[in-house]
Amino acid sequence: xxxxxxxxxxxxxxxxxxxxxxxxxxxxxxxxxxxxxxxxxxxxxxxxxxxxxxxxxxxxxxxxxxxxxxxxxxxxxxxxxxxxxxxxxxxxxxxxxxxxxxxxxxxxxxxxxxxxxxxxxxxxxxxxxxxxxxxxxxxxxxxx
Amino acid sequence: xxxxxxxxxxxxxxxxxxxxxxxxxxxxxxxxxxxxxxxxxxxxxxxxxxxxxxxxxxxxxxxxxxxxxxx
Numbered sequence: 001x002x003x004x005x006x007x008x009x010x011x012x013x014x015x016x017x018x019x020x021x022x023x024x025x026x027x028x029x030x031x032x033x034x035x036x037x038x039x040x041x042x043x044x045x046x047x048x049x050x051x052x053x054x055x056x057x058x059x060x061x062x063x064x065x066x067x068x069x070x071x072x073x074x075x076x077x078x079x080x081x082x083x084x085x086x087x088x089x090x091x092x093x094x095x096x097x098x099x100x101x102x103x104x105x106x107x108x109x110x111x112x113x114x115x116x117x118x119x120x121x122x123x124x125x126x127x128x129x130x131x132x133x134x135x136x137x138x139x140x141x142x143x144x
Numbered sequence: 145x146x147x148x149x150x151x152x153x154x155x156x157x158x159x160x161x162x163x164x165x166x167x168x169x170x171x172x173x174x175x176x177x178x179x180x181x182x183x184x185x186x187x188x189x190x191x192x193x194x195x196x197x198x199x200x201x202x203x204x205x206x207x208x209x210x211x212x213x214x215x
Contacts, residue, residue: 004188004190007190008188008190011185011186015186047192048192063182063185064178064182085145086145086146086147086174087174088145088182089147090171090174090175090177090178091178091181091182091185092182093178094178094179094181094183095185095186104147106149106153107146107147107157108148108149108153108154108156108157109149109153111149113147113149115171117175122171125171126148126150126171127147127148127151127154127168127169127170127174128146128148128168128169128171128174129145129146129147129148129151129154129157129158129165129167130145130166130167130211131145131158131163131166133166133210133211133212134202134211134213134214135213135214135215
């Protein structure tokens with residue numbers, strides 16, 4: 001069982017469709033049994049490569065992608081994605097071959113923030129705040 | 145990690161929640177960090193970086209304060 005192949009399938013599916021594949025879909029895509037793939041999802045989560053929804057094998061986070069809708073949206077090339085946070089907006093853009101539009105809101109005043117990545121250059125204003133020191137990121141990764 | 149219009153807006157957000165202001169980066173530094181941190185995730189040979197590699201990556205962008213250390 002190659003967990004790397006499962007990881008790559010999840011990431012490539014997220015990149016191409018904006019959706020995280022279920023274990024059943026990954027099993028079908030790789031010609032594996034569903035229970036094998038569920039075990040791989042669990043191992044990848046234990047290694048902190050994925051975050052799964054509680055008591056399930058649904059992908060909540062495959063950084064920088066979010067498997068669930070969030071207030072952090074990326075679009076480009078006719079596709080759209082959800083990110084986990086402000087950093088991951090830029091992380092998704094870093095994985096895309098073309099230009100992208102990153103959208104969220106200022107968490108203080110609620111004003112819309114839109115940043116464009118065009119020809120590898122940042123166009124837009126704003127800043128990011130990392131509230132949690134690196135050493136404590138995994139104390140509560142959903143908050144981080 | 146949240147985006148704000150300015151550092152003043154981030155500071156206000158922190159004040160309302162009684163949390164200390166953490167690290168603030170401009171969007172250009174964030175973009176460089178994102179390319180370095182995430183740019184290899186779609187590669188078949190991706191592997192998790194070691195702590196030393198993560199520290200080196202942060203330091204290469206001028207992020208060398210204790211805030212950016214895993215230990």
